Amino acid sequence: MFSWFANPHRFLTLSSWLAPICYALGALLIAWSLWQGLWIVPKDEYQGGDIMRVMFLHVPAAWLAMASYMGMAVMSFIWFIWRHEVADIAAKAIAPLGATWTALCLATGSIWGKPTWGTWWQWDDARMMSVLFMFFLFLGYMALRAAMDTRQKAARAGAILAMVGAINVPLIKFSVDLFTSLHQDASVITVDGPKMAAVYLWPLLASGLGHSLLFAGLVMTLMRAEIWQRRAAQIRARLMAGD
């Protein structure tokens, strides 16, 4: 499977049809989940009335914050061990998008927290704290890559940091959980299965899948842009060298 990553050309042909599908399917799922979440689904007084409708945006963003960082770490590992260029291009493309959804998760969580707990930032919320540190891990990764002078060094430094960050996420999560006492325990996927009523659950899963597909499409397009950029740079370098 890993050799599949090796060849940028093969990725370009694959992503040329896969990205549009992700966009279309993602848009469809998000639209359906929004329509359900905002129009159809009944208000749940126990969960604070209409405010819980924000979860159809907040929960997918929280999921993507964690999943995209882990994806970036896996891509970094593949690049670090097998030096497949496409894996590095993927890691570099995931970072800014992952940071965007992480920021979105923090923002919507803060807006959701104001009427629910009366504060814009709930320090005792373990999941929000973990997402906050994911955001810093993304910022550190992007800042480090930008600070390196050549593309190869940026890839190698970024890979090291992404792997160190990933290996620390469980420890950060555990320490934050220990630190926080008051928290709305994870109601979607828990040990004894989702506790939420099906009428909320399906739109939530749909929006989660929809956001993920949209995210995947955007990553692929950003990767295509990076590959074209590198090709242009290589041609310019050859032109300059005059051979």
Next chain:
Amino acid sequence: MLPEFDKNAGFIWASYALGAIMIGGAILTVMMKARLAKAELARTQVRAEEARQK
């Protein structure tokens, strides 16, 4: 046509507006970056072609 929400309507619309702005912004920048990169590559290939002919 828009749904009626209780007292927290402002917060709900604010969250979704923010979502639309950030995700919309991400989509626009990515599409623009892709289009620019593709155009740049085409331009460079043309220049390379001319250089080879000279």
Next chain:
Amino acid sequence: MSASPILSAFRQALTEAWAGGAGALMPLGFFAGAAVLVPLGIGTDPDTLRAVGPGILWVALALASLVTLERIFQADVEDGALDLWLQTGAPASMIAAAKAFAHWLTAGLPLAILSPIFALMFQAKADTSLLTHMGLYALGGLAFFFWGGVGAALSATVRRGGLLISLIALPLYVPTAIFGALAMSGGPGSTGAPLFLAASTLFALAVAPFAMGAALRLAAD
């Protein structure tokens, strides 16, 4: 894999930290500054200070470690010593661990040893808990210097890498800061916290050297 190169790397880092004078004094000054400024900022009511004291000292210790860490690998890159160390045949991770440990010894440990003085300034009760806290500051400081070392090694070739180190190290410092402050809070969960602190420091000692070694190989590439 003879140990002599690693011992020599440790000795060079030790003398460099002491000789420069900056090694021990700068973090101390930084630590004292932070510890003195805070009461001026948040008021000097004894109860709040006693509650906030340990947390402030952990933050001051973390920031003090970042102050010294910026130079430990950048200096070796600039004067060419790193090239020599990477050719001694000893693994880069052990060389990096030796240097990070030496800098902890010259900067982190003195801060821990002096922590009772600052704790008393924060109205802490003068009892044996000051000594146990000293041990916890030393233990946690080690994790700060090793995770911070990863940030320092990654940004060794970056001009003014200090900001980058802080950005990289901040999330990695979180577990140590949480367990450390919790262990000293005396509240619920404070009995188990020292063990978690020790565990997270051991985790840092086990993982960070390999990341530092890979980053140093990159810095010399």
Next chain:
Amino acid sequence: MSTRALLSATDLGMIRGERILFRNVSLAAHAGEAIVLRGANGAGKTTLLRILAGLTRPETGNVNRAASHHWIAHREGLKPHETPRTHLGLWARAWGAPTDQIDDVLNKMALIRPSDVSARHLSAGQRRRTALARLLLQERPVWLLDEPLTALDADGRELLLGMIFEHRMQGGTIIAAIHGDAGFDSTCEVTI
């Protein structure tokens, strides 16, 4: 002269950013030989030497090191607080070389007078001679020298050329990146 190469490299290639620095460079250094790397500044002489030393990872090709090597680069590796004596003492201990020879190494390199002056106050020539003194600390067949003649005065050059001549006589080999006149007859030159 044994025919086995002390250090050989085949088909080395390196790119910097997007620019191809050099391609399929091969060389082999046998006992008694001296290879001089020529090329404009920034052409990649130092990078090639760093590849031979194992510091830099080449894009293509590989290096076969049959013998240990010394590395003397533009940045001498001297800490500001180190004196010539402590510098040599540190590296003798790091490499497991005897430390009682340090005094006559300092003597041979004409560093007795400034032997206890910290590097921050040494002249460029004295710093360069302290770095070159490492060559005498331990017997290593391959010498990788990056612009070794810079900052050396007349008798400094004389000293180094003598050391190089003696090293080659004892079956050692030299690979040096040099700008301008080498001052010794090289068996072959590689231009990048």
